[in-house]
Amino acid sequence: MMEKEPEGIENYEGPAGGWGALKAVAEAIKDQMGLSPKTRALLDMNQPDGFDCPGCAWPDPKHTSSFDFCENGAKAVTWEATPKRVEPQFFAEHTVSELWNWSDHDLENQGRLTTPLRYNRATDRFEAVSWDEAFAVIGKRLRAIADPNQVEFYTSGRASNEAAFLFQLFAREYGTNNFPDCSNMCHEATSVGLPRAIGVGKGTVTLEDFDHADLVICIGHNPGTNHPRMLATLRAVSLRNKPIIVINPMRERGLERFENPQSPVEMLTDSATRLASSYHQVRVGGDVAAIKGVMKALLEEDALRVAKGEESLLDRDFIANETVGFDALKADIENTPWDRIVARSGLTEAAIRDIARVYWSSSNVIICYGMGITQHRHGTEAIQQLTNLLFLRGNMGRPGAGICPLRGHSNVQGNRTVGITEIPSETFLSRLDQAFGIKSPRQHGHNAVKAVMAMRDGTAKAFIGLGGNLAVAMSDPQATFPAFKGLDLSVQICTKLNRTCLLTAEETLVLPCLGRSEQDYQATGLQFITVEDSMSMVHASTGRLKPASEQLKSECAIIAGIAKATLPQTVVPWDALIGNYDLIRDKIEEVLPDFYDYNKRVRVPGGFRLRVGASKREWDTPDRKAHFLVMDSMVEDEPANEAKLTLMTVRAHDQYNTTVYGMNDRYRGITGRRDVLFVNADDIAELGFNNGDVVDVVAGDRVLPRQTLVVHAISRGSVAAYYPEANCLIGLEDVDPESWVPAYKSVPVELRRAQ
Numbered sequence: 040m041m042e043k044e045p046e047g048i049e050n051y052e053g054p055a056g057g058w059g060a061l062k063a064v065a066e067a068i069k070d071q072m073g074l075s076p077k078t079r080a081l082l083d084m085n086q087p088d089g090f091d092c093p094g095c096a097w098p099d100p101k102h103t104s105s106f107d108f109c110e111n112g113a114k115a116v117t118w119e120a121t122p123k124r125v126e127p128q129f130f131a132e133h134t135v136s137e138l139w140n141w142s143d144h145d146l147e148n149q150g151r152l153t154t155p156l157r158y159n160r161a162t163d164r165f166e167a168v169s170w171d172e173a174f175a176v177i178g179k180r181l182r183a184i185a186d187p188n189q190v191e192f193y194t195s196g197r198a199s200n201e202a203a204f205l206f207q208l209f210a211r212e213y214g215t216n217n218f219p220d221c222s223n224m225c226h227e228a229t230s231v232g233l234p235r236a237i238g239v240g241k242g243t244v245t246l247e248d249f250d251h252a253d254l255v256i257c258i259g260h261n262p263g264t265n266h267p268r269m270l271a272t273l274r275a276v277s278l279r280n281k282p283i284i285v286i287n288p289m290r291e292r293g294l295e296r297f298e299n300p301q302s303p304v305e306m307l308t309d310s311a312t313r314l315a316s317s318y319h320q321v322r323v324g325g326d327v328a329a330i331k332g333v334m335k336a337l338l339e340e341d342a343l344r345v346a347k348g349e350e351s352l353l354d355r356d357f358i359a360n361e362t363v364g365f366d367a368l369k370a371d372i373e374n375t376p377w378d379r380i381v382a383r384s385g386l387t388e389a390a391i392r393d394i395a396r397v398y399w400s401s402s403n404v405i406i407c408y409g410m411g412i413t414q415h416r417h418g419t420e421a422i423q424q425l426t427n428l429l430f431l432r433g434n435m436g437r438p439g440a441g442i443c444p445l446r447g448h449s450n451v452q453g454n455r456t457v458g459i460t461e462i463p464s465e466t467f468l469s470r471l472d473q474a475f476g477i478k479s480p481r482q483h484g485h486n487a488v489k490a491v492m493a494m495r496d497g498t499a500k501a502f503i504g505l506g507g508n509l510a511v512a513m514s515d516p517q518a519t520f521p522a523f524k525g526l527d528l529s530v531q532i533c534t535k536l537n538r539t540c541l542l543t544a545e546e547t548l549v550l551p552c553l554g555r556s557e558q559d560y561q562a563t564g565l566q567f568i569t570v571e572d573s574m575s576m577v578h579a580s581t582g583r584l585k586p587a588s589e590q591l592k593s594e595c596a597i598i599a600g601i602a603k604a605t606l607p608q609t610v611v612p613w614d615a616l617i618g619n620y621d622l623i624r625d626k627i628e629e630v631l632p633d634f635y636d637y638n639k640r641v642r643v644p645g646g647f648r649l650r651v652g653a654s655k656r657e658w659d660t661p662d663r664k665a666h667f668l669v670m671d672s673m674v675e676d677e678p679a680n681e682a683k684l685t686l687m688t689v690r691a692h693d694q695y696n697t698t699v700y701g702m703n704d705r706y707r708g709i710t711g712r713r714d715v716l717f718v719n720a721d722d723i724a725e726l727g728f729n730n731g732d733v734v735d736v737v738a739g740d741r742v743l744p745r746q747t748l749v750v751h752a753i754s755r756g757s758v759a760a761y762y763p764e765a766n767c768l769i770g771l772e773d774v775d776p777e778s779w780v781p782a783y784k785s786v787p788v789e790l791r792r793a794q
């Protein structure tokens with residue numbers, strides 16, 4: 040029986056990419072740029088002498104070649120290069136209380152900020168101030184704070200290596216290691232989980248490895264929306280007739296079929312390439328069980344073959360020579376019964392055995408993963424099960440094999456590399472101290488959740504945000520919003536107005552900065568910045584466009600301005616550093632030897648790759664071994680899930696994190712709305728609901744009101760809503776205890792008919 044779909048909801052039958060993507064690019068240009076000559080900017084993106092796409096962290100083929108941009112990259116650039124402006128007059132017309140009631144989309148869609156702003160409590164308005172006044176106000180407040188550990192220095196991963204390095208330098212000279220950053224809400228499970236297993240918290244593969252892989256497993260990520268340039272890589276794997284196994288609760292079109300907008304043949308014949316060779320709709324949070332199941336099937340088959348005198352399916356040499364912990368893992372797998380694996384994963388034993396068979400039949404295997412793995416109560420463990428699986432057949436540190444975390448922001452990995460971390464190593468701090476003659480604090484600082492908790496509890500007094508929109512990105516707005524309002528000082532360094540700017544503290548400043556697409560002139564002329572992608576490639580990015588306003592400063596210059604106003608006795612040569620970014624890079628090299636010849640190597644088109652020991656089987660663990668790891672989330676024979684339904688929060692196709700470009704989610708068939716809850720048909724039938732019913736989504740005493748049910752190809756027991764709207768269902772304390780990543784994708788919920 041076909042029911043009539045509610046408004047704005049229909050099935051999407053097409054492939055990912057194709058004409059729909061080209062049309063969306065045209066619409067993004069029309070909507071944000073009009074007939075602006077800046078449209079040319081798109082052509083400078085990801086070119087050797089152009090700027091790095093601010094969209095995602097997926098690498099480019101050598102970063103030197105073809106014109107390569109994607110639909111969502113185009114949205115990211117047009118959103119930044121728009122001629123729309125928020126002038127001081129705008130704030131004369133709108134109070135902050137009024138703006139608070141605007142949508143996130145409307146706030147950012149007003150355009151680029153043009154001048155430094157200071158909040159005036161008496162008029163409830165932002166007012167233009169000079170840079171000198173802004174810096175002086177901030178400096179005075181920061182000097183008045185008794186303990187530097189009462190200040191939170193947040194970064195969102197768009198900042199360049201140069202800006203991030205200066206930011207941590209300033210904060211450490213000031214006296215704290217409080218570095219909450221977006222990766223604490225994102226891949227922190229990777230940063231915690233991978234080093235224990237392979238000695239480094241980064242992916243081990245390069246783009247070339249995909250040319251040599253015999254199997255790619257995509258688990259917990261949605262590249263059609265979030266890493267669209269990856270589809271070309273997956274397409275090439277498919278065209279070589281190699282399998283791609285997908286493990287994901289939702290059927291995502293970008294993992295099924297792709298029509299490459301850059302392939303004339305596919306476009307003209309309207310033909311698409313299949314991506315997934317098999318698609319396994321795991322239950323939300325069921326990956327630990329699923330992967331353990333795959334290992335169990337592999338070990339069982341191996342035992343049979345060895346008993347028959349056949350060749351082992353395991354890479355016994357690798358296990359013996361390179362690893363420790365195999366016996367414990369084997370015992371743990373043997374002790375995990377199939378019925379528990381099936382109940383927890385939501386997959387059949389046959390399906391799991393099938394994955395295992397393809398796995399052991401493939402010589403070189405890459406596993407790619409994203410937020411579907413990390414943003415769980417057991418995110419760190421899930422990552423370690425992925426490395427366990429790879430180790431069993433030696434799929435680590437050789438061509439065509441390894442682990443591939445899909446990082447989020449375009450330079451989030453680089454930010455961490457150059458020192459944005461609340462738990463710095465002694466080696467790093469002592470080299471930093473030596474390079475600058477400062478004395479960095481040794482006490483560890485706050486991650487993102489701990490920072491917001493400290494603000495909530497009144498122990499943190501000030502927040503300086505280098506990009507991002509933390510109040511909206513964080514879980515639990517019920518606690519997070521008041522936490523921001525209670526501060527003495529809140530400073531947002533950003534390109535566009537967002538809700539975090541509106542959470543005014545006793546003193547609030549909004550400092551507008553250059554975007555990556557814009558020219559950055561300093562004392563010695565035009566500067567370029569550098570970024571590191573998901574595969575540890577570092578390369579240069581040069582802005583090409585005229586800045587949105589003459590008053591904008593670069594992130595580096597803003598940090599230097601705040602630093603000089605805060606620390607009159609500073610020993611850092613701020614003016615020299617921001618006058619010539621080569622000098623910043625020289626200092627990065629002095630502190631981090633892996634950046635040797637930084638200024639030279641980054642000027643070679645395509646840049647250079649930072650050392651990743653595990654890519655060459657150099658394990659930077661304390662005992663120089665790779666580690667099989669056993670964690671115990673499945674020891675208890677607890678019911679698969681106490682709650683009937685587990686909610687995951689996901690991104691729509693027309694959004695970049697908290698930036699909502701538009702109200703559509705094309706590949707999931709949603710147009711003009713975001714108030715939907717994706718559900719499984721059998722689940723809602725059992726609960727007595729119909730497609731199109733309006734429900735309140737309830738988690739304890741938290742409620743996301745009035746969501747329209749959309750029957751979707753999603754696994755039993757799993758439901759999905761959009762981020763950030765659904766953050767009100769998640770408590771600040773709901774985190775993976777290992778990494779402190781909020782459990783954005785394991786929220787037990789119930790549905791109630793809306794009144």
Ligand SMILES: Nc1nc2c(c(=O)[nH]1)N[C@H]1C(S)=C(S)[C@@H](COP(=O)(O)OP(=O)(O)OC[C@H]3O[C@@H](n4cnc5c(=O)[nH]c(N)nc54)[C@H](O)[C@@H]3O)O[C@H]1N2
Nearest residue numbers: 111259260261265323324409410411447448690694695696
């Ligand atoms: N256009 C665009 N690009 C982006 C972003 C954006 O918002 N827009 N954000 C950037 C950032 S910061 C990041 S971190 C990345 C995010 O990129 P992704 O990691 O792709 O992020 P999500 O949209 O959260 O998608 C999660 C996927 O995991 C699946 N999933 C959810 N729970 C589970 C589970 O328990 N198990 C499994 N196996 N799968 C699960 C969901 O069905 C969904 O397909 O993208 C980056 N790129």
Ligand SMILES: Nc1nc2c(c(=O)[nH]1)N[C@H]1C(S)=C(S)[C@@H](COP(=O)(O)OP(=O)(O)OC[C@H]3O[C@@H](n4cnc5c(=O)[nH]c(N)nc54)[C@H](O)[C@@H]3O)O[C@H]1N2
Nearest residue numbers: 195221225506507508512533534535537688696697762783
């Ligand atoms: N429920 C739920 N919550 C989540 C997630 C989820 O999947 N579900 N994902 C989490 C993840 S993976 C992440 S990374 C976080 C994202 O958290 P954030 O990184 O804090 O958020 P963004 O939305 O990326 O930040 C957008 C803002 O950045 C500013 N901006 C844009 N470009 C620039 C620039 O070049 N320089 C500067 N200084 N500012 C700029 C703009 O003002 C814009 O408003 O959200 C997390 N929150």
Ligand SMILES: [Mo]
Nearest residue numbers: 224225447448
């Ligand atoms: Mo992210």
